[in-house]
Amino acid sequence: MPGPIDPRLWSRASATKTYMVAGVAVGTVTSVVLVAQAWLLAKLISTAFHLQGLPGDLNAVLPGSENAAYPLGGLAPSLGALGGIIAIRAVLMWFNSWLAHRSAARVKSQLRTDIIAARLASPHDATLTTGQLVQVVTKGLDNLDGYFGRYLPQLALAITVPAVVGTAILVTDWESTLVVILTLPLIPLFMILIGLATQAKMDRSWRTQSRLGNHFNDLVVGLPTLQAFGRAAAQRKGLKINEGNHRAQTMSTLRVSFLSGGVLELVATYSVALVAVPIGLQLAFGHMDLMTGLFVLILVPEVYLPVRQVGVHYHDSVDGITAAEEAFAAIDAGSHPASQTDPADPSPANPSPAGIIFDAVTVGYSENTVLDRHSENTVLDRHSENTVLDEFCEHIAPGEVVALVGPSGCGKSTALHVLMGFLTPASGTVHAGGMSLGDPRWRRQFAWVGQTPGMINGTVADNVRLGDPDASDDALQNALLRAGAGDMALGHHVGDGGEGLSAGERRRVAIARALLRVDAGSDWMILDEPTAGLDADTEASVIETLRGSGTGVLVVTHRPAVMEAADRVITMERAEDRMSEVAR
């Protein structure tokens, strides 16, 4: 059984703590109201009981004359009070559900923002696909509704209600309290014992069961592939056998896992019987008055109800914790802040010369930034993408146009990602313009054009304006013109994923965006393969634009034309090639 509250969740729930405290308060008030309701009911029933009187003692309790003066034997005020109690309970019920929603909503909003902020903090590390991220942020987080809305309030009630109601019973009849005190802890105790006894079996069967259960999903989602190989119809036989196995396996798991629920109900319900029977006997021997007996009988189920409900909402807790774990995985994947300096130790005024300095920068990525499932990649892929930048040193002077070239996997793009602060180096330092990586003004020095430039929904103007939010339309038009896209309309619509623009047009929009950024004061243009897939003429115009921008340029490329145009070409080697050279 997972712990009730994840500390990371708890720390994010600070905004909701007020609501949760209020939730516990409402729970306490609810239990007091329940005691009052039980007391009124017991009083009404016992008084009415005595109205009819014991045989031969008809007028002992209420004299007939008085009795006739009031309707319902003078019990109307008590009935009215009971009505009031019920109204209060209804209001409390509504209020509780409102509180629960509020606390869930706060946490969800907080997590949503955190996930997206984490995604942007580590932007090149797409651990989750777009679909998965959308799933985590929308439906995934919705599972917290049940957790905050039902499970946690129930957990609070499971503590307050037995305490308040238990005290009420104790005051009235300590013997019944004894039964409650002895049986109530049995519920969690049995749950734990059964949980321990079944854990091994559950663990064993869980893997098999989920594999069998997912077979259908796997086949259906893979149907287009099966059909292309003419193998779809042939898989049916296997599916049928699998379905039989899945059902058998699931039922054997369920037989065990329902056991805890069954025992829970058994203990809770049988305890009511355990209290009721002795009360009956005490009454029969005249050791107790009727009102006390009824009061205790009505209250006893209320003690067990919230504890039982915790079991009922157990799935909400599992779903909620799973959702929270997914959310934290998404947040942790992105929480590698690109800072190598201690925040308490701001970069010195101007210790190093201007320009970009890589000093012994090492990046080893599979362990650091990618989830471990990816670390297995190397087993299969000869063209491994897990490049390692090893003790990379380079100084690039201000205004210099530098081409970064080398074979696949030599770490060219990685060097750019480190420079842009998308990736944290394992060791080494990076300086630019007298600042250390991690300086808040760091990114403002660079104008970035990625391999596949990202587009936001809106217009071409919206996309170019990312480079400088305050730019005028004329400035935008001018930037587009310099990027070789002078004929592109500013109002041209850009849809999901850059829909409406060809790959070449997207790159030109990105270059225009970068030029605008340079106009706004950036010192460097950083480009990753800006001319891949462009024809020679377009490539030439892009090169001209870059040279004409008047800023420093650092460009990763494998195109000869780009290398020729550069002031300097830095050739990088694959880390393992260098290693083998050293070994020789």
Next chain:
Amino acid sequence: MTVAAPRRNQWRLVRELFDDVPWSRTSFAMSVLCSVLASFSAVALMGIAGWLINRAAEQPPVMHLTAATVLVRACGLGRGAFRYVERLFSHDLALRLQSVLRLRTYDALAHTTLLSRRRGDLLVRIVSDVEAIMDVVVRVLLPFASAGIVVMATTIIIATMSVPIAAGLFLSALAAGVAVPLLARTASRAADRALIPTRGELAGIVAEINDAATDLAAYEDTSRIRALQEVDEQLRRAEERAAAVRGFAAAAQVVAAGVAVLWSLGFGIAQVEAGTLSRVELAVVVLTPLALHEVLTTLTQAAQTGTRAAAALDRVGQILDAPPLGQGDAVAGSPSEDPGISVTDASIGWSPDEPVRTGVDVHVAPGEWVALTGPSGCGKTTLAATIMGLIPSLGGHVEVRGTVGYLAQDAHVFNTSIRENVQIGDRDATDDQILDALSRAGLATPAGVLDRIVGEEGSMLSGGEARRLAIARLLVGGRQTWILDEPTEHLDTETAAALLNDLRELTADAPVLVITHDPAVMQIASRQIALDATPAGE
């Protein structure tokens, strides 16, 4: 236009599934019986205990209480025991029904051609829609059936003591168990519907941020985060309305239970005064409603689950009823001395009445890479499906010589061993043949690689690896003619270049038709056939 098949009502689908599963109705009856006994135990426990205590207060000989004490204890045990049995019965039945529905769905899908990009989401959704049958049985039909019977039985027993009290109890149960859940369902349906566009907007912004993450970070953009927060705020307000509905429903059920208790007390006291109700029975008629209404509290949730499950089953029904497109499985074709593709003046399309294109001419000879380009929706994939024999050509001449292999851009990696994944290409392939294919596809083959399980949706593999695994399938099957669908899509420049290079070598002598919009692919193609936007209606 396709002929609209008569819509299958979701309840008819449920009935059909019950027909298909042997003993399903008996099983369901047993589940209901156990559920009724479990709930009724809880109700009876309170009623009998009330009787016991009031009777005991009359101080009769203890012997007269024996029967009641035994019954109270039995009810105490019954609830947990019956509930356990009920859950096993109902889940077993639900799993059987689910198996039947899964097989039916698989049959329907396997016999309709799914090769089309927009189908991906549909398949993911249908998988979860099929699970709704479990909810229908366990969380909707069973609670309603069982609660209905418990309410009837309780009403009849109370009626033997006092008819007006029984009538009041019954009406309050109708309110809490039928009216409130139905009203809440209607209200929450409206609230949920209002949520849909906002949720869509949220998903859109998240997708946008994810796709453009590097650029947004590089340019320190804050407008997208602000947009996200605005939508989040809208969503929160819309969800608040939905939550208010649930809160009102829960409160209304408390009121219904309270009214039932007040009614019973008011009438009961009057009747005790009048001597028409025994004072011992007063406790029974007052305490029973409390326990009965507890049984009804789950029904609000059940009604909402019912709406969702019905909508899901409705979608499944549409899949089952849709007339099949094409024939599902591709025709393998037989090996030929002179492989190639000859498409002359062909009409292609998914439905005979609606050709996507007419007058298509495509000829691919051995050693040729022919690039097929054009905007999305212009019929590139339709042409591929026609060539593979997945759908019949609607006219003209389509001839394919030799075995055809298709490399999809999103070829599915199955959650099984590498061996079985490659054997999709040829199920009789030996280990040596598979290893050879893997190695030719550019993958490393360390010891034990064939038994490695590649995870769900191929998550153990990188994009480049997954595509190479798909190539190994074609190699192991010895496919002569290749159709490549966007082979470089979603790969970074370097991985794409390496893959393209290897593909070119592997298919040096083969006829290759490559669907693409990547300039790098067009550059190495021997010829290019550009399809313009669909000439609709021609």
